[in-house]
C-alpha cells in the first residue's frame with residue numbers, strides 16, 4: 001500500500017515537530033509494508049516570505065491530490081497584521097487549506113496521561129478515566145458566514161458576524177459524531193445555544209433527525225455554557241462532544257486540560273464522515289501554535305504531532321491498530337520520564353522522537 005503525504009511544516013516550531021512526526025511515521029510504515037511518498041512544501045508565514053501569499057495555488061493543488069496532509073503549526077508576530085484581499089479564509093494559509101479541502105470534521109481527542117497527572121488541575125480520582133473526543137465543525141458557522149465586517153453606523157463603530165448553518169452542514173457533522181460514538185462508548189453530547197439563537201434551534205432539530213438513523217447511540221443535548229461547567233467538574237463523564245465551529249473551539253481547549261499540556265494534543269480535520277473501515281482524506285496537525293517563544297531551540301514537545309500521525313494511520317490508512325501501537329509507545333516513553341521541558345522533562349524534541357521509535361521496535 002502506498003500513501004501520498006503532503007508535509008507542511010509551517011512556522012516557528014512547526015517544522016521541528018513535523019520532522020519528529022515524520023520519523024515516527026516512516027518507522028511505523030516501514031514495519032507494516034506501507035510506502036510513504038512524502039512531499040514537502042511551505043505554509044502560511046513561510047509561504048508568504050517566499051511567494052507573497054499564505055497558501056500558494058500549487059501547494060493547494062498538491063494538497064488536493066495527496067491522501068493526507070501533515071501540518072506543523074502556523075503563525076507568528078511578523079505576519080499577524082498582514083491583510084490580503086478576499087474572505088476570512090484568505091488571511092490564513094491553514095484556514096484556506098481546510099476550507100478548500102472541505103475538511104469539515106475536526107476531531108480533537110483529549111485524554112488523561114497518568115505520568116502527567118500532576119500537570120493537570122484535578123484532584124486524584126477526578127480525571128483518571130477522562131478520554132474525550134471533541135468534534136468541531138470546521139468549515140461553516142460564525143467564522144465563515146456572510147455578512148461580516150466593520151462599518152460606521154450612526155457615528156458609532158460597528159463590527160458584526162453572522163452565525164448561520166444550513167441543514168446539510170449540520171447533518172454531516174452530526175453523522176460524523178454518531179459514527180465516532182459508535183466506535184467509542186455510544187454516548188454523544190451535542191453542545192449548542194438553542195435557548196437563545198435560531199441557528200442552534202436548527203442545529204438541535206437536525207441533530208434529532210440524524211439521531212433517528214442511529215437508534216443504538218445515546219444523544220444528549222446540552223447548552224454549551226452548562227456543558228463547559230460539567231466538563232470542568234467531571235471530565236470523565238464525557239465521551240464524544242459535538243459542537244459548531246465556535247463552541248467546538250472553546251470546548252476542545254477546555255477538554256485539553258485533562259492532558260496536562262497543550263503540546264500533547266493531536267487533531268485531525270477529516271473530509272468525510274469516519275465510518276468504520278473507511279479510508280478518509282484528512283489534515284493532521286497538533287492543536288498547539290507555532291510557539292515563537294521556544295522556536296529554534298529544539299525543545300518543542302513533539303507528542304501532539306506524533307499522536308496526529310497516529311490519527312492519520314487510523315483514519316486515512318484505515319489501521320486503528322497502528323494508532324494504538326503509537327499511543328502505547330507514547331505512554332511507555334512518558335512513563336520512563338522522557339519528555340520536553342513543557343511537561344517537566346529535560347529532553348530535546350529529537351530525543352523524544354528517538355525514544356518513541358525505540359519503543360516501536362519489535
Ligand code: NAI
Nearest residue numbers: 073074075076077263287288289290291293294300301342
Ligand atoms: P502557542 O500554542 O504557539 O503557544 C502557547 C504556549 O504554549 C507558549 O508558551 C508555547 O511555548 C507553548 N507551547 C505550544 N506548543 C508547544 C509545544 N509543542 N511544546 C512546548 N511548548 C509549547 O500559542 P500562541 O503563543 O497563542 O500563538 C503563537 C502563534 O501561533 C500565533 O501566531 C498564533 O496565531 C499561532 N497559532 C497557530 C495555530 C495552528 O497552527 N494551528 C493554533 C494556535 C495558534
Ligand code: MG
Nearest residue numbers: 249250252253
Ligand atoms: Mg482553539
